[in-house]
Amino acid sequence: MSSKYIALPKGVSEKSFDAAIKEYRAILGEANVIVAEELLVSYNKIMIPDEDEHHTPSAAICPSSVEEVQRCLAVCNKYKVPVWPVSTGRNFGYGTTAPANRGQVVMDLRRMNRILEVDAELCTCLLEPGVTYQQLYDYLQEHKIPLWLSCPAPSSIVGPVGNALDRGVGYTPYGEHFLFSCGMEVVMPNGDILRTGMGSLPGSNTAQVFKWGYGPYLDGIFTQSNYGVVTKMGFWLLPAPPAFKPFVIRYQDEADIVQAVETLRPLRIANIVPNAVVIVHALWELGSMLKRAEHFDGTGTIPDSVVRRLVKENNVGMWNVYCGLYGSPEQVEVNWKIVQGAVKASGKGELLTQEQVGDDPVFKYRADLMQGKMNMREMGLYNWRGGGGSCWFAPVSQARGSETLKQMAMAKTILDKYGFDYVAEFIVGWRDMHHIVDLLFDRTDPQQMKAAKACFGELLEEFSKAGYGTYRVNTAFMDKVADYYGPVKRDVNRKIKLALDPNGIIAPGKSGIWATGGKVI
Amino acid sequence: MTVSRRTLLGAALSGGAVAAVGLPAAHAATIGPNPPLEAPRLLVDPRAPRGFLDGACIALQTLGLGGIAVVEPPSDAALTESIAWLTARRGRRIIAMVGDSQAILMQQMAPAGRVRWLSLAQHGSSSEAAFANRHRVTALPANRGLARRLAVELAAAGADFAVFDQPLGGGGATPGAAVPGFVSHRDADGLLHLAGLSAAEGCTGLDRPTTGLAPYASCATTAATGLGWERALGEALALIAADRWPQQAAEAQQIFAGRGRGTAAAAVALTSFVIAS
Numbered sequence: 185m186s187s188k189y190i191a192l193p194k195g196v197s198e199k200s201f202d203a204a205i206k207e208y209r210a211i212l213g214e215a216n217v218i219v220a221e222e223l224l225v226s227y228n229k230i231m232i233p234d235e236d237e238h239h240t241p242s243a244a245i246c247p248s249s250v251e252e253v254q255r256c257l258a259v260c261n262k263y264k265v266p267v268w269p270v271s272t273g274r275n276f277g278y279g280t281t282a283p284a285n286r287g288q289v290v291m292d293l294r295r296m297n298r299i300l301e302v303d304a305e306l307c308t309c310l311l312e313p314g315v316t317y318q319q320l321y322d323y324l325q326e327h328k329i330p331l332w333l334s335c336p337a338p339s340s341i342v343g344p345v346g347n348a349l350d351r352g353v354g355y356t357p358y359g360e361h362f363l364f365s366c367g368m369e370v371v372m373p374n375g376d377i378l379r380t381g382m383g384s385l386p387g388s389n390t391a392q393v394f395k396w397g398y399g400p401y402l403d404g405i406f407t408q409s410n411y412g413v414v415t416k417m418g419f420w421l422l423p424a425p426p427a428f429k430p431f432v433i434r435y436q437d438e439a440d441i442v443q444a445v446e447t448l449r450p451l452r453i454a455n456i457v458p459n460a461v462v463i464v465h466a467l468w469e470l471g472s473m474l475k476r477a478e479h480f481d482g483t484g485t486i487p488d489s490v491v492r493r494l495v496k497e498n499n500v501g502m503w504n505v506y507c508g509l510y511g512s513p514e515q516v517e518v519n520w521k522i523v524q525g526a527v528k529a530s531g532k533g534e535l536l537t538q539e540q541v542g543d544d545p546v547f548k549y550r551a552d553l554m555q556g557k558m559n560m561r562e563m564g565l566y567n568w569r570g571g572g573g574s575c576w577f578a579p580v581s582q583a584r585g586s587e588t589l590k591q592m593a594m595a596k597t598i599l600d601k602y603g604f605d606y607v608a609e610f611i612v613g614w615r616d617m618h619h620i621v622d623l624l625f626d627r628t629d630p631q632q633m634k635a636a637k638a639c640f641g642e643l644l645e646e647f648s649k650a651g652y653g654t655y656r657v658n659t660a661f662m663d664k665v666a667d668y669y670g671p672v673k674r675d676v677n678r679k680i681k682l683a684l685d686p687n688g689i690i691a692p693g694k695s696g697i698w699a700t701g702g703k704v705i
Numbered sequence: 706m707t708v709s710r711r712t713l714l715g716a717a718l719s720g721g722a723v724a725a726v727g728l729p730a731a732h733a734a735t736i737g738p739n740p741p742l743e744a745p746r747l748l749v750d751p752r753a754p755r756g757f758l759d760g761a762c763i764a765l766q767t768l769g770l771g772g773i774a775v776v777e778p779p780s781d782a783a784l785t786e787s788i789a790w791l792t793a794r795r796g797r798r799i800i801a802m803v804g805d806s807q808a809i810l811m812q813q814m815a816p817a818g819r820v821r822w823l824s825l826a827q828h829g830s831s832s833e834a835a836f837a838n839r840h841r842v843t844a845l846p847a848n849r850g851l852a853r854r855l856a857v858e859l860a861a862a863g864a865d866f867a868v869f870d871q872p873l874g875g876g877g878a879t880p881g882a883a884v885p886g887f888v889s890h891r892d893a894d895g896l897l898h899l900a901g902l903s904a905a906e907g908c909t910g911l912d913r914p915t916t917g918l919a920p921y922a923s924c925a926t927t928a929a930t931g932l933g934w935e936r937a938l939g940e941a942l943a944l945i946a947a948d949r950w951p952q953q954a955a956e957a958q959q960i961f962a963g964r965g966r967g968t969a970a971a972a973v974a975l976t977s978f979v980i981a982s
Contacts, residue, residue: 221845221874222846226818226822228873231809338813
């Protein structure tokens, strides 16, 4: 090795980095400044179609308090060392814990894992970034607090702060996670501590109940960005409803998705169905429990005929719509009649309740997630094709049936060109729809790696041309997506960055935002 | 949790197994009867080749480190419990060859910065890829040379294979040793060792340019045991877990490829690793 470090931050000499490491150690202690290869493996594991070495960190630092974060940022400024903050760092198909660019120091906030407050009456909580959903779930259970959280599919190992800051979603009525956040504490690049909303007012007890405060609403600029390190975040929690009724509607034809969206959207907008409606394609549904090679040994995309056979053999729909009803037993009963009526009137779809599907493990994991219960069954998707490659493509559209067929056709055409399967779901929000395609590929095959990268690039390009922007993207494509949103937005983001973080020390390149207008800090 | 456990006691495997393993002489000489480590835990997916479990178990037995093997797809609960077991005390190790989703979960659940990764590799086989049998090894201080060992065994078996030896961080300037039975080349990215195929064929299959490729001379030897890559891997991971794998210098990135028989019986994707508390 040419250096004693596995990587160095761009533009930082080994001598300067030595000095920075020495100062980090003085602040955090030896054990919390990691430079050894065998310990940094966890911070370099990626699933996206890019070379590991492009995302190799130079070190990881693990502060345990706000004061330590402040002092570490001062060292970063002194030596111009860039840091990549992560809370629990589980963004699998968006880039995991590894930094966007080689040499950045991972600032691992997992030691800051205190549940600072849960108010059972106001249904709020205040958390540090290292708190996991499992931790919060256990806390609520242990203290018999009748509140539900909302988590994404990897559930127990993920954290509320990181997920909300990346604008992730869950499956309960509070599934739009950032929307249900309230109040942040942010360590700014210069070490100042900003409390957003009502949190800036000394003596205020309203930071977790009133979002807006006074003057510009700032919370949004700290999401999917690199303007500060969020060290506390408030959330609203869902009062446990007296009754909950999960159900699935199975459709047997791919084209039926139009009817599915048209049927469910009015119910969603009217809050009859208050949670995000998830419309799961057969291969996503089956992929969490089957292995592709056991059902198809040909080359290229799995043929539609094989998918149809698997659908029949496994008693699932080509599309499987999951949602739930929440409220008092009386409310649920009334809303159930409305849902039944709507599905019947549409003339399509088989409506099934928990009692009717019995022990179906896929239904169970969906039902668990709709209640904010931990269930990691979806991880089984990574065995569908195998090889450890996953890249989430996430374009947004209006919640209209016509959009689904158009997007599905576009995605399938591009995936087919490169030999990948259409493993996808649509998540219908209040008025929008996220189309999530999990591009699964084998990282042991260099040709698949190359094909996956090209395929993902083409998906972004073609969907953007058609006006479908992605709401989130992995660390290898952030600049490209930032470009699609236009030069003015990019320039404004950069000007804010320069004003707040002139040395560009916090997560350079996050969402395509750089202090210095290029990839080199 | 629903797992089948096999306790590997002295009686379970005969002492004659040592000879059958065919441990390289350099390794056999270092094996002692009273290692300070606890018996490692083995997590092995039933899809893993039988030779892997045999190789690991026999080597551990030889080292006086009988262990417990979990030989069913480990459930989430089993993975969680295994991480808890690992981190409860220093000196514990897990040797695993599991499905990719289980490996990803383990990687995510193992406390970053507290669990040491001694070895990590992905293993894939399928007929649709340019090479039927593929291994992507992350070269770490404790497992350097593992990719070379796998490649030598694969070449000896006449397999159709590619082994990627990727130092964490991309590796340094030190070139690796060439390998008998392979024709070696060097370019800016590292070394390319080919068996049974030309540089042009190798570059096509590996999807890399031929420009800048220059011949590279051999300077060291690694002999095949002839027991197959699966058993060699199991044995190697046991030695790595027991701190008995010989220390080797860091090398540049290397790829080993061989054009032999299309030996992928069934498509399978697994991840092997050794982690230590």
